[in-house]
Amino acid sequence: MKALTELFDRIVQRVNINLRELAFDVRPFVKDLVPFNQLVKFYAFYGITPHHPLDFQFRHSNLAGSYFLGKCRTTNSILYKSDIRGDELKKKGDIFQYPGFEIPVSKDEGIRIEDSFLIKTLVHNYSHDPETLEKFFITNTVSTHYANIHGSPTDGSYLGPFSTVDLTTMNDCVIGAFSYVQASEISHLNIEPGTVWVRSPNNFNFLYRYPLDKLSHYIHFAAGAPPQGLLMDFVEDRKEAFQRVFEKVNIEQVSVPKSASLDRFAVLKPKTHISDNVLVAQRAFLQNAWMGKGANAQENCYIINARLEGFNVTAHGAKIIEADLGQNVFVGFNSFLRGRPDCRLTIGKDSIIMPHTIIDIKEPLKIPPDHLVWGLVTCAADLETHSISLKALSKINDAFSLGSMFFEGSGNSFVTAFRDRIHHILEANGALYDGMKNKGHAQKNQNISFNTIQPYPEGELKGVYPTIIIRP
């Protein structure tokens, strides 16, 4: 495994040279984090459909357990059980709207991953950087368990476990565990763990920080040991259910409505109900889940003993347990919403649960309709400092703070941007399909050919995949 060792060392060095100003050494965090024999053990797989322009190129990389859909080139990288989903990439001829600009896309966009090490990371969406519309790049980057790189070209950076970079171009940054950053463009920043930051330059700014002592119960990552805490345990406890899904070439599929899509790499446990236009993505876990019309369950999400009335977005990595969600409730990335059998969590319709929100209750809790919720909520009293009605928020035009949350700018812009985005997500996922118009992933991703690839099984190149090129 000489080549694999050299590859690993070279990636670490490249990240460290980028992060030298922040004096951040990525090596102690990732050394032995994924044993090399794990990298040899799992096949990778890519999907083919007539709806996605075909262009896969894998060179001198390890791709263990990773999934690819849509255009992607990977060079000198290690992708461990990561999902690289390029099914929303821009196409040649599209017009990219940016305030003051209408930029034509000159060729089909592709994802380019180079000199990077991604662990159980989700890469999705498309480059929101107007400077690099055709290339969604991830270079010189290390990313750890359940991080999301969402529409965010990234260079020279490190992402902690359960962190998310969303619609943000990032250069030479450190993103702490469970931090969420949506900030357009950032450079040379060290973002502390548990930061939730949404910024639209000249428009609004939302900032929340988790109390670190409380966050560490849920997720904690120190050099020399794997990430720890309740979020890791929760996922590990359900790992076995995925084994059967991955060890068979063709899964006998549960039947779902014609307009819905259930990925063959998802786990569906008993008593789950799938309505029209529902999308269940790979590595989603549903158990006794009632999915109303147009609800979606994105990658790495868990919906257990829960009822979603319809048009619900359950974003990548979100967990919903013992809960009842009204129509149009949005649950952001990596949120952890846990009711209990005897004290359920109820969320009123049209409410927005911010990305990286933790609601973990021991008494019943009702969140009213049309509210925004963020941060750590363990009881009804917490809601006072961790939620606001969207109506009230829309009226804010200045600075304002509530508990550990700070907001400045146009509340109306913030709410409108969120609403528009939720509408776009529902549309892209096919929730609004009427049998004719508005086809989305739920309709287009029904029929994917899956193909598996494996590395050299022995010798110096053991663990390295050969060069693989797939074209139309």
Next chain:
Amino acid sequence: MKALTELFDRIVQRVNINLRELAFDVRPFVKDLVPFNQLVKFYAFYGITPHHPLDFQFRHSNLAGSYFLGKCRTTNSILYKSDIRGDELKKKGDIFQYPGFEIPVSKDEGIRIEDSFLIKTLVHNYSHDPETLEKFFITNTVSTHYANIHGSPTDGSYLGPFSTVDLTTMNDCVIGAFSYVQASEISHLNIEPGTVWVRSPNNFNFLYRYPLDKLSHYIHFAAGAPPQGLLMDFVEDRKEAFQRVFEKVNIEQVSVPKSASLDRFAVLKPKTHISDNVLVAQRAFLQNAWMGKGANAQENCYIINARLEGFNVTAHGAKIIEADLGQNVFVGFNSFLRGRPDCRLTIGKDSIIMPHTIIDIKEPLKIPPDHLVWGLVTCAADLETHSISLKALSKINDAFSLGSMFFEGSGNSFVTAFRDRIHHILEANGALYDGMKNKGHAQKNQNISFNTIQPYPEGELKGVYPTIIIRP
């Protein structure tokens, strides 16, 4: 499936234009022979090891259920459940010996399949044509169930079911069902079904013809229906056992000696014993089979309730049922040797069962050691006209016939050529491995990474595989 239909039509037309002189129309034979929905149903797979130079290129082809190991490029072709095993291809720098010539191989040899339709066909070995050492081509060719194209570059030809072309370059020929041809170079010939022909120009000539009325009980192929007869039924009856093998990504392997190799796409039924240096290839079927040291079970072979003492070659497609074989017994391509539980077949050591031999007995039968056996044998009396001791054969230097068999030339050359070849096969398969030297397939093919590929699942290109290029 427009593209697939066009591809099929174009192949048929190309074969027919080549066979116009023989006035052979391949269309009625292959039309509907493999329903198009079958072509969409099965994944193809290729193997990667550090021992095989890597160069796969698949373009505008359907590869349903086919297997690839070793360098191979496929263009505008349909390969249905075929095995393309290029693990004996020549390498750059090899010297090819040909009487009067020593030809250096200028680059790694590759298999090139173009404009061809192969059904359950085995392609193996390397080009024995000194004119095309670097390219083992199969072009403008249709080949049907369980045909073998073995070391035989082939253009513009048709192969019937269970036919074999061995070490023979072939241009514009028709090979009838169950015919075996090893004749160096042939052109514009129509070989009748049930012909067994071994010719070494200026050296010897062996010719046998099956009585067609008796052969049709075993195999019969007429236009408009699939191949029929006992050989087809035998294989169909055991098809289900392979299902489990193909539907799982990783098979829990039965443990075999360190020096032996059991392919994960083989079927191993209970009470089978595997000794050192044994090779069991993909799509081999073993049931209550005792495999002595260095015995091999090649692709599509079946060994059932049988004991093979060691260093036995069971060539591609051979079937051995209720039989006891001494050491060094060779059973050639597609032979069908069937004893019964109460009347076993015994074959003495060092005997050679010619390719395409049928021994089908209802009383016990003993074949003595050091004998050559050919054609159709149903009782001891048949042996008189269907076998000869190798010693007697070695003494022949002229023309001689026995039953429907005709021989002319040097019997000694014939026996020596056969013995050398058997030795080479054992060597190549690793039967002679001593723990240090003489590694062969049994030792080198132990650790193969398998990778699956699938076609476009819908649309005009449904059933066509995208362009796939795999390099080191």
